[in-house]
Amino acid sequence: MKREFAVYKNFGFRTVHGWLDRDVLAISEVLDRVQRDKGVSGSVAEIGVHRGKLFIGLSLLRREGESAVAIDIFDDQELNIDHSGLGNLKRFKANVERWASLDGVKIHQGDSTKVQTETLRELAGSDIRFFSVDGGHTEEIVLSDMRLAESVLADGGVVIADDVFNEHWPGVSVAIVRYLDEGGKLVPFLVGFNKMFLAHPDYVADYRAAVESAFEGSLLDLVWESAGFAGHPVTIIAHRHAIQVVTGVLKRSKAVRAAYTQLTGRTPS
Template identity: 45%
Template sequence: MPDQTLLAPPLPPEKFRFLTEGLERVQGYLIGSTALYLSTLEYVQRGEVEGRVAEIGVHRGKSFIAMTVGLPEDQTALAIDIFDAQHLNMEATSVDALRDFKASLESWGLTDRVEIHEGSSLDLEDQGFCEEGRRFRLFSVDGGHLHYHVANDLRLAEKTLAEGGVVAADDFVNQHYLGVITGIFEYLDGGGTLVPYALIPNKLLLTDAASVERNRAQLRELFGEGLTKAEVPFRDVTIDVYGDPRWVVQDLDGNTAELQRNPNTVPELQRLVSQLRRERNRVGAQRTRLRRRVSELEAALHPTGRADVLPKALRAPARAVYRALRRR
């Protein structure tokens, strides 16, 4: 599968351009195939599912723009993130994220099409977020990765998702964020009504129970060649699993270009790890040599355990060299 090149469904020119030219301009981690799946889902929902696009955990906007670029003129999207309020971030830092996100929105003509909410998603329900009812058709959950963040955000998505809409839960199978798995099962075991139906690279797709078969069939129709395994047992349902092959993207006029692929693929990461290990070994060897040199100087300075064995005029310069080497 990874060596195959597959033709993706046709997309509007803005989405085509972002997926083939702009994906790597936005800092962040998003697998190219996942960007394609989400971008296409948003496009085919138009006219079929009512509502807006929303994301919790926007960061600098990589997946958000993939979903929202080229939105119809009568639609807006909602971006929710703590952005630079890093005292609320228990996992990492994200300096100047809001500035960079706004710059990305401007680059892709989305500045006036996006409502930005800066704050924790844990406070949204108390602020009346759910009172406006079911109004989102595509809802990305990519905020805090601790279990209670994930469970909370899925409940928010459930309460505001339009019938037939799709929720994408990020990092479901990421070994570094096991809180996501815990949070998803906490949500499902706690009476959550969203039903998982597909797994695209790094994201679990869920929908309302009445729309599972429709959304499953739609994704198969769109990306059947990318389907790696159908109806995999998962809890009390089955999900379809989609891979990360090489895609050729096409626009509505038939123009084609290769999908940009994130350089942080497994081979690239393995190469980077090897490079860092070599650098670590080089620095370690240099440190060993310096320590040996320091020991030699110490022996020369104190051959009899006394500090005054050198001529008086040489003692101060020798000590300066000694201190400099000790600091390295």
């Protein structure tokens, strides 16, 4: 689906309602190439698909035999306790059908925190190599979704966490710090365009290098810096006007740690 992905990345995603920077798709494409080179296989999944803006892109990166799993409350908006996103099953299906295909797409409508590992693996038909976490934005929901993603992630898989540095959703930052502090097996390696990318430690150096190489000199308004998050080195890639905002949050990580302590009564290690 290489041609279809290019069409969607360069044009189609703009027609789908939602919040996504085109460069998230470009980064996903780079990581997909690394996964292919390393023999990483598995399906793709997203919690919180909204109208399908990122889900379609991930679905178009699938190889033969791989599934794409969509988890969302969709029209059951009484479950949307923090009002993050507004799913619509009919529009989601129409968008997927227009820009990709519903073949191999598995839809689970319901509360992601009630999804069991076995249920998700059965839906996917395999482990998952790309998993977007963009559902509810409270601390407990994000923490639950991260643990679910970890439990089904293929060796070398990538989790894409949304809104980690969005000031409107502080619970997301705290949840990620808690996940890392409480024994999470995945570590962050890249922050950019309102997303944080995490993977197993053995893969992060190659993933960081591949993204930096792919973006080097590509656009004048893109820059990157190295920083740390909860003790892990990360590459920050962003539009020049936004880089100071993200690096400022990372360099003042004491604020995130303080929020964690205040909300949990514990000090992250």
